[in-house]
Amino acid sequence: MENRFIKFSNLILEINRSIQRIKNQEMNYVGLKGSQVLCLYNLYISKEGLSHAQLCDICHEDKGAMTRTIKELELADYLYSSKSGYKSPIKLTDKGRVVGEFISNKIDERFQEGSQGIGAGERELFYKQLELISENLINICENYGGNND
Numbered sequence: 001m002e003n004r005f006i007k008f009s010n011l012i013l014e015i016n017r018s019i020q021r022i023k024n025q026e027m028n029y030v031g032l033k034g035s036q037v038l039c040l041y042n043l044y045i046s047k048e049g050l051s052h053a054q055l056c057d058i059c060h061e062d063k064g065a066m067t068r069t070i071k072e073l074e075l076a077d078y079l080y081s082s083k084s085g086y087k088s089p090i091k092l093t094d095k096g097r098v099v100g101e102f103i104s105n106k107i108d109e110r111f112q113e114g115s116q117g118i119g120a121g122e123r124e125l126f127y128k129q130l131e132l133i134s135e136n137l138i139n140i141c142e143n144y145g146g147n148n149d
Contacts, residue, residue, distance in 0.1 A: 036072065040100050052067070
């Protein structure tokens with residue numbers, strides 16, 4: 001049992017580290033930070049824009065971190081909000097859409113490369129199983145009485 005835990009944990013950590021390194025490296029080309037990728041990507045695929053709260057949920061970021069990311073991207077003219085407040089939609093500018101497309105294409109390329117040797121059926125089963133593990137672990141955490149530390 002212990003070896004499964006170590007193997008699983010190490011694989012998840014290595015995958016996460018690799019994703020972070022790829023995000024940081026690819027964003028260097030356009031002068032952005034890896035931490036801004038998910039915000040730009042999710043706004044790019046949403047088309048209608050997303051609220052601050054929606055971005056926090058989708059990107060799994062706290063309000064403070066997302067506020068800083070949004071502010072940085074607004075100052076760089078990648079996104080805008082027609083109104084202030086957490087519920088108003090945030091949208092990409094023309095410049096933001098260009099970078100969003102770049103990010104989307106890079107994600108497609110890297111995931112294609114990263115999943116070489118895995119068939120479509122295998123990939124679907126893998127994601128289904130990984131989602132089940134995630135849901136099970138979330139349920140375990142919720143049973144701790146809200147103490148997720």
